[in-house]
Each structure stands twice: as structure tokens, then as C-alpha cells.
Amino acid sequence: MTPTALRWIGGSLALAALLAYPYLFGIYFTNVFVTFGIFALYAVSFNLLLGFTGLLSFGHAMFFGAGGYGTALALTHFKSLPLLPALVIGVAAAVALALVLSPLMVRVSGTAFSMLHLAFAQLMYVLALKLRAVTGGEDGIGGFRIPPFRIPGLVSVDMKDPSSFYYFAAAVLGLSVFVLWFVTKTPFGSVMVGLRDNPNRVAYLGFRVPQTKAVVYLLSAGFAGVAGAVYALFQNLVSADALHVLNSFTPVTMTMIGGVGSFFGPILGAAIFGVISELTSRYTERVELVVGLILILVIMYAPQGFMGFVNAARARARARFAPGGATELVR
């Protein structure tokens, strides 16, 4: 069979598995998958800045949180707001925040970029705690109505049912990931990589660097907002935890574990993280020890992440089985 045929079959099987998932694995693991999906998108949006544009953000949680709070607040204050508009409002909040910050952020890079993001994310966090009347402070906003997914006249699906929510979330998150993937494959995606590797050259080629960076920034923030909005709908609760610095570190570790250089690395990282999280919560109380050791070991011995591991193995396999290759090596 040709590789393409194999890919089609593999893809169809995966799709079938995805569709049947809730019925195969039950409610609990369905919810685990949704959580994975949310953080996978979050990490991918983060990696748009890091892996593709070379900008390491230590405050990505503020866009995630903006999406979450935007949706939660909208649903709390507009009692009959439908599902998709609520989602869009959350995304709009994240994009708006990015718009406000972008004039500053696109003119810095390197350590300054990272630290500035840490600063503003912390400011958001403290404000969220402080403005209890609006954000609910430590306790957050919860218990808002989760609207059903409705196509007027056609269908109305209750989103409180875990399986239904799974399909909705999978569709939204999957579509988002696809859009981002598509962006990286366009000429614009090449410009992004160019910005990472040699911004001066890109400027000489006639691209306006700050504006280009701004577009990437808005994309990254917007999709982090999508993840946050879905999170708020899924949990029926969003609290300052979503803005905490630990939530900014999460996509960083996921991306690293999965592999920075690849688009799918963060998704893999989110999956691995999910598995580790499930295992530690069941079998040990020494959660910090396990996670800490894993982080140390991975960064020291597999710094390219899982994808790096895979790519290295693939390269070795190719070298071995290439015509004449093995004999070359042996000599």
C-alpha cells in the first residue's frame, strides 16, 4: 500500500475512534479528553509565538483567562445568550486584550518580551482577585447557564450532557487547530518562521515586522481565548486560577515535552501531560516530586521533546535503511 493510502486509512480510523470515544470510554474519560483538547489548543496557540515566531511568552494565561472570563461574564449577565455568541464574546475579549497590548509587545523580543508578559499577566491576576464584584475574586464566576447548541428550527443539543459537549468541544477545538495549522502552511507561516530566524532579513524583504508580529500575536491570543472560553463552558466555572502564573507555565512545559519545533508537538505534550496527571492523581500523593523529576529528566535528556525523539528515531531509521547507507555507516 502506498503511504498516502496508509495515511487515509489511519486518518479514518482515528476519526472513527474520535467519534465513538464517549461510547467507548465513558463519561469520565470523555471529560479527560475535553480537558486535553482545551490545553492542546492553548499550547498550540502558545507555540505559534514560540516555535514559529521565536517569542517566548510567560504570560499567555492572560489570554486564556480573558477568553474564559469573557464567556462566563457574558453568560452571567445576558441570560438568554446563545452558545456560539457567548464563545465569540470570550474570543473577542482575548483579542481585545491583545490589541491593547500589541503596540508595546511587538516592539520587544527576547527576555523583555517574556518578562513583560509575566508582568501584565500578573497584573491581570491581581486585578481579577481584587475586582471581586465583577470577577468573583478567588471563587470566580460559576453556575451560569450553559446554553444549548441550537440551529434554529433544526436541532437543539443540551450542552450539559458530557457526550454532547464532547462533540461540540472537539469540533470547535479541532477546527481551531486546523485553522492554525493551515496558517502555518501558508506563505504567512513562512514569514513567521522568518521572523524567528532572522527578523532583519524579513524586514529587508519588505515585510513590516511589527505589523506582522501583531497579526501573529492576535491569532495566538485569539485562539488561546477560544481554549479559555471552551474551558469556562466545560467547567461552568472560571476563577483567578486561569490567570495564575502556573497556567502560563503549563503551555510552556507541554510544548517543551512535546517538542518546540513541530506544530503537533504541543498537542502531544498536552496528551502526555494528561496521562501523567491521571497517573499521579491516582497512585501517589507526591505529585510535586513526580512532576518535578519528569521535568528535570526530560529537559536534560530529551530537550527536543517527544517529537524530537521521534524525529531523531526516524532519521536514524532512514539512515539505516537508505540504499547504501548502512554499509557506509559500518565502514
Place this chain on the structure above:
Amino acid sequence: MKPPRTALALVIFTLLLLFGAADALAAAPKAAFDSDKMADMSDFDPNNPVIPTGDTIKIAVVASFSGPAAVVGQIYFISVQWAAHDINKRGGIMVDGKRKMIEVIKANHASQPAETKKVAERMVLQEKVHVLWGTDGSHLMKVINQVADKYKVIAHTTAALSDELYDETSFSRYSFMSSFSTEQIGRAAAYYYGKVRKKEKKFYILGQDYLFGHSLADGFKKGLKEYYPEAVLLGEDYHPLFMKDFAPYLQKIKASGAEVIFTGDWIPDAENLLVQARQMGITLPFANLFLDEPNMLHRVGVDGTSGLVHVSQYGSEGGFFKTPGQTKAYKAWNTLWKTKWAAPYNTRLYEHGTGNIGSYIQQTYWLLSVIERAGSTDPEKIIKVWEGDSYQLLNGKVLTMRACDHKAIQDLHVEEYVPPAKQRESFNIAPYFWYEGTSSVGPSVMIPAKSVLPKMDRTLARCKDKSEAGE
């Protein structure tokens, strides 16, 4: 004519009889903790707990078992396991026609709402627990209640204190609160100062800047209006959680001329506040909720802790050991602590098994008693028994479960901390002190339940026409 007057007298007499009888009937609890029935606990070791498996009654203790707050999980576990171990040694509980043991399962939420939802769902969907017991942090208990409501499993609020958990938006008929709640705590403190102590008049509130801190302060202010109108509130400040330097706040309080500082702070804020206040030479008493942790008290010493006023949900007026049963139960715990338990359960924190630990143990006994009388783990049957139920704890206190909003009506106690020589008033058996190295509970004043009924949200449909006493 005679008949009307006689009739009237008869009516009045009958009414008096009825009310008197009703009163008497209302006073007797439907069940009580009987220390005579306590099993031999000498084999209880929290580090090697005997956890039954198979067809058991499963209780998930949802708490922080990892991270900086891991001590909380340890405290909850030993409390619930103690009660479970006792009942198991007595042969378990008869439910649905079979004798079943109690299985206590640890569920770690790592102090995060997302993790709380996940672990609560895992407990319900995979471990198939019958009760979710918890937890430290009302925002986390809210999540637990949501999961309980969604999957129709009983949730038992034993440590979270927020009134909002049972208001119109958050109420779930599957969740029951046996701990005290923020508003009634604040009112109890005000009642004590206004109706019992009647000395200090000038107060300053220093609370944590989140819902709990504010609700507690609101309760205190409400109580002052009701029970102590002559009191003066000189100021109120709310500090962020995990505050490092309290000096600026303390300076303000010092300058205000306040006589008492009211605070709901818990560790580490509570410890930092007390330690730094005493270092600054501020000897004012704190009216508090969580300044009862023995490590912190020992650090500050006898003088610095004398005069503290503590609102307790496990107090006892006139001495903790009034009956042989109470002494027996105490000694069962204390002897094991002295001779058998290893780290982390051999620290001062676990010495007496009273205070919050005692309360958690007794609240668990109530839960188990309800299940026993329901004769089933079916939530509907448990709800039927628990609503309106009343239970007498080891220390004589009676808890009544208000049917409309599932909050507990109970007497509260306000304790004054005194040097070891005076602790005899509450620790009325040898060696006649709680601790040698610090002030601790001395006089313990009962605040009657009817003066500190838990807050009722009248917008909750079930409670619309009910009085605060639940009728």
C-alpha cells in the same frame, strides 16, 4: 357565664401543654453519639489504616493531599478514618439488607477548581462513592456540590464555611452542611462581646480580601448591630491572601485605638499576623476563627496568646469532660497519640483530637448515623432521613439539619484563651491543662442556637415561607 372562662382556661392549658411538650420533643435529638458503644480503637493507626474493600459504603475525602496545603488532607483523613474504623469494628452498617463496612478513599484536589471537578467526577463515576466529604475552600466545595448534584450523589460539607454554598444559585438537595457557616460565626462573636463579656467596645476588622473574609466581617457587623449597638467599629481592612508583611496594617490598627481585632485569617496569614503583632508590641486580643493551631500558639508563647477569643464549633461550657464517656473517648485518642502513632500524626496538632478534628470526627459520625437509620445508600432515602434530623455529638452539642436549605442549626461556643494554670476550667481532668507552653481554652461560653441561626436565603424557593428555625 362560667363556661367561656373555663373553656378559655382549658384552651390555654392545652396550648401550654402542647408547646411545652413540643419544646421537650424538639429538644431531644433523634440520635446521639454513644461513647459506650465505641469499639476498641487500640489498633487504629492512621499511617496503616485498615481500609475494607469490596461491597462497601464508600466515602471520598476530597481535600489537598499534595502541595503546600497537604496538612489539611492529613487532618481530614485521620478524622474520617477514625469514625469509619470505629463503625467498622462494631460490624459496619446494615444497608439494603447487608452489613457493609465503611471505605474511606482519598481524593486529592491539589487546591485547584479544575482538579476538584476531575477528581470528584472520578470518585463518582469510577470509584462509585456514595458520599463526597469535604473540603478546604468554599470555591472548591462549590465544584463538589455541582458534581454531586449532576450525578445525584450525597455531598457532605464539613469544613467549608461559606453561606453562599446553599443559596439560591448554588443549592443542591444532595448536599448537606454540618459545619458552622460564616455569618453565624461573625454573629456569635458579636453576641459574645455584647451579651456576655460586655467589656471592650472598640473593634477593628482585619480580614482576607476574598469572599470568605468579607462574609465573615459582614456577619460580625450584623451581629454587632443586633447584639452590641454600643460597639464602635474603628476600621476594617482586607489584605490579600498569603500576605507577608502585616506591619502596615498593624500600625493602622494600633493608631486607631481599637481594643479588639476581629479576624477570620487562617494559616499562614493567621500565624504571620499574630507573630508580627506581638513582635510590634501590640498585645490586643484577636477575636478569631483559626488562631487555634498549636504550633503557632507555642511559637508565640503563653503571654502572647493569653486573651485570644476563639469561636468554636466544638466547644463545651463548663468543662470538656463532664461524663465518663467523654473522658473515655478522649483517652482512647490521646493514648494512641502518645504511644502508637508515627509521623506525621505524632505532632502537637493531633494531640487532643478536639477542636476542628473533634468536629470533623463527630460530623462523620452523624453522616454514618444517618446512613444507618436510612438503612440504605440510596441518596433519596438519606435525604429523607437527614432533612430535619438532629444528632447529639460527643460533647453534648445537638446539631439539627434545617430541612429547607440543608444547613445545621447548632449552639456555638466562644472560648477565651488563658494561661495553663487556668485551663482547668475546660480541661477538667488530669493534668488540667491543654498545653504547658501556651495559653489555650479556658472559659467556654455557649452561644445559643436561636441567637445564631445560620443565614437563610429567602429567595430559595424551598425556604420562602420558612422561619429561620426551619419551621
Place this chain on the structure above:
Amino acid sequence: MDPTTAMYVAQGVHGLAYGMLLFLVASGLTMVFGMMGILNIAHASFFMLSAYFSYQVLAVFGSFWLALLVAPVVAAVLGVLCERLLLRRVHAFGHMGELILTVGISLVILEGVKVFWGTESLPIHVPAILEGRLALGGLDYPVYRLFVIGLALVVLGVLAALLYTTRLGMVVRAAVSDSGMVNALGVNVPLVFMLVFGTGTWLAGVAGVVIAPILTVYPGLADQMGMDAFVVVVTGGLGSLWGAFLVSVILGELNAYGVQFVSQLAPVLMFLFMAIVLAFRPMGLFGERE
């Protein structure tokens, strides 16, 4: 001094005392971050570890001064080991690698502390000599806090003197500025960096011992102080001791007077200050690297 003035002055001294505490923690971090470019999330964990070590020394020997001598050194040694064995290898992967590694180290330290000393808080007392309060013209101020201010100033002075007047200091500054050149000149650059990292961690250790009598020593101590230290370093400028000092004092005073006058806003002021400074000078007040 009339009571109101006394109160304002007292708040000012409180701000200074807290600022100095911050400076002690942040000074080590800014040295390491600024001078070596290493993002050390575990810095606050070494600070906490040193506080726990001091408890141990106190428990065995009963001397606070011995603890002040020994505990920071032990913490520094551990820090140097981490640098030598772990950090050095991930330096090539930039900030992200350092972040992940040091987060891992901080988690392991958190767990380690719970394993050895338990989950409850540990009592550490102010040494007898420094107990009590001093009456300064109407002001009744705790002696220990004055000690903290004094110690921090001494530390600053010694560090600055070392860096700017000694040959060693010159070598360190040169190595930071252009390590390749300095290496070519025959100086053992890795050794210099190890020294810098060790000193930075030692400073955190000193802060840990000094803070222990005032703050609760419990497993969450690192989380409490960590963010504040970062704010100081980032706002003051990576690698700038003077920046760290200035910002520490500013933040301390902002906190004290914020609580006094606008107590509703006090917690926000710190991050607002940081955000504003960074918006105008992304490298921090005195930052110059990169």
C-alpha cells in the same frame, strides 16, 4: 512626635524593612539572572530551604547566629551542585530550558521539605538579643526589623565593594559582559559563573534565615516570596544591584503607604508599578543586558 506623624514615620520604616527583606531575596536572583542570564525559578525554593535548614540548626545547637552562618552556605552548596550538574547542560536551550529545569527543581525541593520537616509550620524565634522594641523619638519599633534593614545594607555594601573595587569583581563583570574573551584570556569562566551562582543562592539563603523569625516557615513559603522577588528583579533591571535595591525600597514603601491611604488598592500597586515601568523601559529601570 505627635501620634499621627509617628504613624506615618512608622509606616515609612515598615516599608523600608519590608523592602530590605525583598532586596535580600531579590539581590541573589538579579545577580544570577542578570549576570548569567539564567532564569532561576528555584531561587525562592533555596530561600525556603535555607529557612528550614536554619530551623534544623536551631533545633540542634540553639544558636541563631550559627544558623545564619551555616544554613545559607549549605543552601549555596546545593545551589552550586544544581548549577554544575543540571543547569549547565540546559543553558543551550535558552530561557525555556532553564524555566522548565528550575520549575522541576523547585517542585522537588517543595516535596523534599515536606518529607524531611513535615507539612506543618515550624516555629523560629527572634534571637534573644534582638527581641524587644526601641523607642526612637516617639516611635516604638521592633529591634529585629532594624536588624534586617542594617543587614541588608551591609550586604549591599559588601557586594558592591566586591564587584566594583576588587579584581575578582572585575573578572566577574568582564566574564558576564563577554565570556568568550575572558575565557581566551585564560580565566576559568565556568568557575567564575559557579561562584556567581553560589553567591546568588547564598544571598537567598541569608534572606531565608533572616525572614524565618518574622514569617511562618511552611512549605508554601517559596511560593509566597517568589513572585515578589521576580517583580523586583524584572523592574529594577536584570543584573542591576542598584536597580534591585531601589525597586525593593519603592515597593516596600508603596505597600506600606498604600495600606495606610488606599488600602483597597494596595495589592494592585506593585504590579501596576511594574507594568508601567516596563511599558516605558522594557529592560527595567537600570537594565542593560540583551
